[in-house]
Amino acid sequence: MGAALNKVSFIVASLLVLALLGTGGSLLARPLDDVVDSGTISIFVYSDYAPYSWEDENGAQGIDVEIGKHIAEFLEVDVEFLIRGADENLDDDLRVNIWKGDLIHRRYADVMLHVPFDREVDIRNELAVLSSPYFQEKMAVVHNVSELPEVKTFGRFVTNPIAVELDTAGDFFLSNAFRGQLQQSVRRGRTFADAENLYLEGEVHALMASKAQAEWVAFQAAKAGIESRISQPPMPGIVRTGWPIGIAVKHDSRDLSYAVGDALTDLIETGKMGEIYERYGVSWSAPELE
């Protein structure tokens, strides 16, 4: 009797698993023809990554999400977003989101957006292909003009607190800078939104992030009546002050990356790219290639 009941519940559980697999089935990286035939492209973007990408009660939001929608439109297919957090580094993200999938459900996407375009990364990740840079990332500081009118050097932050998202490029720079002299001033937010809130609530008057994120914070702060400025003081010892951002696909889907590249070129040439960034208070910068 007990055993029979168990069997029923087990079958129900199996059906649920099958249902989950069914919806996930389309989330496997494929070449262009397969994507077009299926009528849907799956695109990976990071979660909790304003202004580029995040998810809230209104669904997927942000610059990269809008870019993803335009890519789908250009290819005349529907779009499905795979939204996940960042792993320890880009190599892990490429593995989990582009060529191997997650450990539990083995899902991955056709295209990953917001991938730093770097030859070394491309070479050491044989199963992913990096291409189509569409934006130039830079590092910057946003600061409250009435409290900190000018930030010409990071010397400002020996005594003034500065917010940063935990375990990011900015955190790494601030923790190391000037032999640890800024250590006591760094206020780390567990997420970018946490760091942003420290600034919006006036607990700190400066925040370090990418320039686009800094501009987004200034854009949000303006709504709260805080006038902000973006500065790029010298950053001695920082790994890179800027780098191009492109896309990645699985190694067997190069033709898909060409088609997506055409969609991105179209966005840039028609001026639509700049308009998308503008809606988030961010000025678009063309990728700078060596």
Add this chain to the structure above:
Amino acid sequence: MKRKQTLLAFAGSLTLGAACFSTSAIADVSVDDLMNDQATTGDIVTNGLGPRGQRFSPLDTLNKDNIKNLYPVWSFSFGGEKQRGQESQPLIKDGVMYVTGSYSRMWAIDIASGEELWQYDARLPEGILPCCDVVNRGAAILGDKVYFGTLDAKIVALDAKTGKVVWRKTIGDYEAGYSYTAAPLIVPTEAHGPLILTGNSGGEFGVVGVVEARNPETGETVWSRPVIEGHMGTLNGEESTMTGTKNATWPGDMWENGGGATWLGGTYDPDTKLAYFGTGNPAPWNSHLRPGDNLHSASRIAIDPETGEIEWGFQTTPNDAWDYDGVNEFISFDMEKDGETVKAGATADRNGFFYVLDRTNGEFISATPFVQNITWAEGMDENGKPIWNPENRPGDPTESADGKKGEAIFAVPGFLGGKNWMPMAYSQNTKNFYVPSNEWGMDLWNEPVTYKKGAAYLGAGFTIKPVFDDYIGSLKAVDPVSGEVKWEYKNKAPLWGGVLTTAGGLVFTGTPEGYLKAFDDETGEELWKFQTGTGIVSSPITWEQDGEQYVAIVAGWGGAVPLWGGEVAKVVNYLNQGGSVWVFKIPEGLASK
């Protein structure tokens, strides 16, 4: 005594009706049963064969002479499409085995027939990023419930008879990188009755180690104790005390995200009434950013379960720079030294040293190397503090900010440790510890440029390397009084499974090559082996049922080792995955031969 209870219960069920399964004879497990687990050989109701985790069985039916007649009784497949690492230790109660498996699954199996009674599958969400394979290390049992943790950082209480969920509570937010793999620990208290204790596990950054105590009936939290100084604990829903002194050994706000995950769970000593937990490495990984000892990362701590207060802490690797997680099990034992009995505890650390401490107050007694060619420290001073080799500390990445790969240093042990998660055993007969260890080191260098969440970043590169050409795994008999290694069994692949020792003079452990092996506890001579068909990375058990001594092991290759490449991959990359339990006994009439 316990046997009689079982028989009575069984007789009772017979009067109710012959259609009942033997499972209806399950007697509720009391907290006394848990505390006496080591002495009661008819069941295994704790992880570690007793709350101290000695993994010693007083059974001696099976001995050095008759072990050659040990044969499998049945094997049970976990099934499913997914296998990977099986690190679980089964529990045994009234003829039923409760065993957990990869991907947060659990089974109840009728031992007499090897047939499944029920299976529970946690429905895991997609966003889990477990760092080190999808393992589970075992369950806990109390009353009429069995408990285990799932990869999405939840603890689940199941009805032991049906496998149905009684309650399910969140330990951490899996989306923020938390997970759970250890066996929960159940301890008695006067103030709250029995409590179920869990640690936490998760990604490398932002997770702060914590020990939490819950009411086993309801799952409600009674107290919590963060292990990193500066954080507040709670008791009965209110703030209790701060752990240590804020900023005493951490700069700035780094303590807020200081690491120290308590991912391997704990042990309990009914004598001192203290729960012992190990704490993981500190964050961030670059030790130059966090000058100071960074307490209580890479430590053993003793917690009073009545209040959740830390009674003492002992740090094995201050200001860790090598990823020497201090999570290893702390095993209470009474040590005869210079004619006195010392209330001692022992732990074999990732950093390659075997420590003996006074378990009542955490005072240092001794530390001796249990792996060879250790480079990171020359030894320990009289207080148990490492005497560092400064040239073997990984460099500060900012020193090589030109974007070039920094110079590599070779450190022993490697980041997977002289001993990793796999528990050692203590024999009350030989007074030796049997330590599953690995002889390997690591090359460490500053990475040129990597990216994290779309931004350029300096990382550390590392690769693990064998110290010797012909073997990595090394099972050692260690005398805790002298620190002397009495014997050593060398294994080609790294050892990743726990150890069991018995009054019959046997030491059992499994190998990645798929063998369950038995050794002579005095000489290390290999007496018996059985090929399970896949690698073993779990802990063996033994118990008595119907007058016969049984042995069981979970098989299934995986865990952290196959996730790393390099030279170590050469000795493990041919191993096949699996997922099964094997049960052995001596066929009738052969026990005396």
